[in-house]
Amino acid sequence: MIVIGELINGMYKDVRKAIANKETDVIQHLAEDQVKAGAKALDVNTGPFSKNPKDDMKWLVESIQKVTDVSLSIDSTKFDVIEEGLKLTKNRAIINSTNADDEKMSRIFELAKKYNTQVIGLTTDKSGIPNSKEKRLELAATIVAKAMDYGINAEDIFLDPIVLPVNVAQSQGIEVLESIREFRHLSDPAPNAIVGLSNASQGTKFRSLVNRTFLVMAVANGLTAAILDPLDKELMDAMIAAELILNKTIYCDSFLDAYRKR
């Protein structure tokens, strides 16, 4: 599993404040803590309150790269903000994200090609978030086909079926899980399947429990990456155990430690 740490996001109050006051150490600690907890990449999002997202993205990327060299997932809806981040990334980055709209895909895949990045593709389009597995698959196939037109390998695409909160769209859980299973059959080599996990528990009680239960079920269905809170130790432990049960890692008594040494 490729764990992408979600905590450097201007939606969170501490990060919003850190961005506003340029508190480098806050961001750097968040980066280091997430990597130490097992994140293989870090999501970077200036948040909706940033007055100057281009500058803020530049500052975030520079600050993070001073303390870690893991991949960065440059997360923005604005092309110029994404490009600002990509210009500075030292290692292969991930663009978060495109959807299945033709125009958006064209611009994102051009950037991906130019900066040799991987791309997260959300299975939505102008008509919104699909409510069936079939529609999600159709959009996923559109994204993979378009990526290939740009010479981007399927394994560099992370298909995101879009997890919805269980208290709002309860019927969508199973659609999402089945979509993940089917995404893996879209091409060979297979594209990655990713979820933005925390959305599953948005507005619910027992958020951590909902998140980790969903994650284990998704892993069992073939999930290969997730954007999540790696500091939730029980969540990470559940994921590690799930991969163990699926024979993706070799058992030993210290399997939790072993995973974190990877």
Added chain:
Amino acid sequence: MPIDLAREKYSGSVYTVELGGTSAAGGTRDSVIKIGGETTLPFLFEEGSMPNSPVVGLEIFDCEPTDWPDGLKNEIGDALKDPIKWAKKCVGDFGSKFLCVRLISAHPDWGGRSANDAIAFLKSLLQEVKVPLVIIGCGDAQVDNELLAKASQATKNEKCILGIASQNNYKTLTASCLADGHSIIATSPVDVNIAKQVNILISDMGLDPKRIVMDPTTASLGYGMEYVYSIMERARLSALAGDKMLSMPFILFIGQEVWRVKEAKDSTPLGIKWEIATAAAMLQSGADILVMRHPVAAQATSKYIDGIMKR
């Protein structure tokens, strides 16, 4: 139509372990042997690289090996009575690139010589031969804890590989290796889960994973070799997929296993072939260091490695 072969791509690699400390490292060895570093299954050069050739070394004891079959004894001759002569013959006449020294004389069943006597031998060995050394205890855990600690000190900076550490007895030896700059052999009883666990236990004590080699336990051709093969293959595939706690090179004690089976004891020519065949199979399952006993088998195996590495 040309056939397009399916090729695997791996993300992980085997650690590179160094054997032998030259004057640059404060040691007195004449060479450094690099082991491991593979990014592919053995000899699949189209799928990845094997930057370091697997290496063969002969095994010596620190006393006369009374229980060896005649086929082995005759090849080495009178030198067997004098371990220093024996060592020199292995290096000079048989071209062994490193030596595996088994300090067996300290074992209660082998005379129970004092640790200090064994260390005195080791010190003169360091003077007389200059190839890198793998040093193995006598096999009695209690004796080895003292013996190997002293052996480690006596060979400080020679960058030896010391063994053997197990899941139940690894702390003393790991501490010695840490202090004196050696690497360690971590053993497991043909069990990939325990192999991984021992590696974690040792690295948790602060020893760099690049200073661990795995002994998966060897079995001879006809005596369970296939099971060892499958365990090694599983560990190596996991290493190539990125499992850092199984990414250590393998050491295989081929000679020890082969020369105790009936076929080798009954017929020397068959024993030699048996040792070569076992070694060749272990190379194909990922062996990096082969410890062998019959010079002819060792030389044939080295030649086989040279040939296959050129392809």
